[in-house]
Amino acid sequence: MDRTALLKELTGAFGISGYESAIVGLLKKHFGDRVEITKDRLGSLIACKKGTSDKPKIMFAAHMDEVGFMVKEITKHGFIRFLPIGGWYAGNLPGLRVRVKTQKGDYIPGVIGIKPIHDMTEEEFKKIPQIKDMYIDVGTTDRFNVKEKLGIRPGDPVVPDAPFEQLANSDLCMAKAWDDRIGCALLVELLNNIAETDHPNTVYLVGTVQEEVGLRGAKTSASAIAPDIAFALDVSICRDTPGNENESVEKLGAGIGILVYDRTMIPHAKVKEFVCKIADLHNIPYHFTSIKGGYDTGTIHLTNYGVPSLALGVPTRYVHTGSSIVSLEDYEHVLNLITLIVKDLDAEAFEKITE
Structure with missing residues (x-):
């Protein structure tokens, strides 16, 4: 299935908080037998892709529910x-x-x-x-x-009830539920990128439930996994529309939104530094952003003794409305970055983050 078809399928699926079963089915289909799949008792889907080392355990979380x-x-x-x-x-x-x-x-x-x-x-x-x-x-x-x-x-x-549509600029796509089916698509494509490669860690691709009503599935799935480090894959806010004329860098086509603050978490400084160095080295565009709400990392980072965490966003216009707009180019940048994170985040790199 090509990217456009994947995004259309995921955004078209029906699934508010507590009713995510359709998205669970789609992720299972796309993951296939390339991973070990389990679920926590609240319903979050956990797919484990083992690498050449058990550690560090990297959790990539994308919530399956929509508003x-x-x-x-x-x-x-x-x-x-x-x-x-x-x-x-x-x-x-x-x-x-x-x-x-x-x-x-x-x-x-x-x-x-x-x-x-x-x-x-x-x-x-x-x-x-x-x-x-x-x-x-x-x-x-x-x-x-x-x-x-x-x-x-x-x-x-x-x-x-809103269809998936590519707009006049074919890089821009409009649909319901980008928040957070775009993160779910990133889980699928990340697995496609690492399925046949050796990576120095163990990766958990997690479709969480009930994020929109309190980050609930992130809490239970993180308890089940006990990750060493975690990343939320979600939307970030575009501030490039009329009413936001403040020279904001948070706009479509500006690359990855790296969260520096939300009401549930201040990201781990060394994780942010590690990610930015990778992006700089590979000329992947990004910008820093903040929101009033929260991401799955808001509960994940409080698991056990603490989990160094960071949220990465695909810039999105009109979040939490009937139809939102994203850039496929921004999506590609996030995918490239998280693929490189999996490649580079070995035990030595993790020790430097937590020392």
Whole structure:
């Protein structure tokens, strides 16, 4: 499968936090029998690729879940009240097309609605809408049709309905769920790069669950692995759009976003130095970035006696919306960097990091 097809398949898969089974299946398919596969009890997928040495144990984590919604209740007129799963800006939601997945496995199309602007008071019109005032319209007129005919129940997951598309600049791709199916794709392609090579370490490729609701799968999978060093593979924030005219280097085409701060972790300084030296040596572009949120490394680095960790991001526009945009060139840079990390991170290099 070529890269574009892989990215289309992964972003198109349905999987909010707690409902990642479709992505587990895809990763298993692409990993094949080249790795030893296990799962922790919360559902994270752990693929072990042994090298020429047991140490250091390197964990690459990419979360499988996407932001979305969950059915909360069904009104007597057949509208669906919902809960946000992950961080959403409410102003982006009215008019968003969605799909509800029933327990039978059916996908029901719908759209997020709100009180028509023509009926709003001037005060209501000026305010940011609230999710509690929104609903999903699946085209029915009563609760019976929603529950009995369509099979929708409280607790059912909901995701945006948005296709994968290459834009006018074919290097740029738009889809839902780049956060973090792009990291999942990196796991697959990293294995492709190292599967037939000797590497001086043991590599764990981990698809984590429930990152968007509290970095939960990262905690349980790291406990199972006890890694020596860890990297989160995720999106980073683009600040190159109108409203961010501050000469930011955090933009599409600027290479890898290396996280220097988030609310869950200050990255290990020597890991950052090690990675930057590799990037500089091989002319791989990167920039430093920070976010208000957190990455899987936020819980991984607190495992046992501590795990030196760093998060690496593919710059992404419009994170946590129905459709986001990434650059395939930036993706390639991240893939090249992590492949070199596996090649160079031997026991001696690890000792220098932790001395």
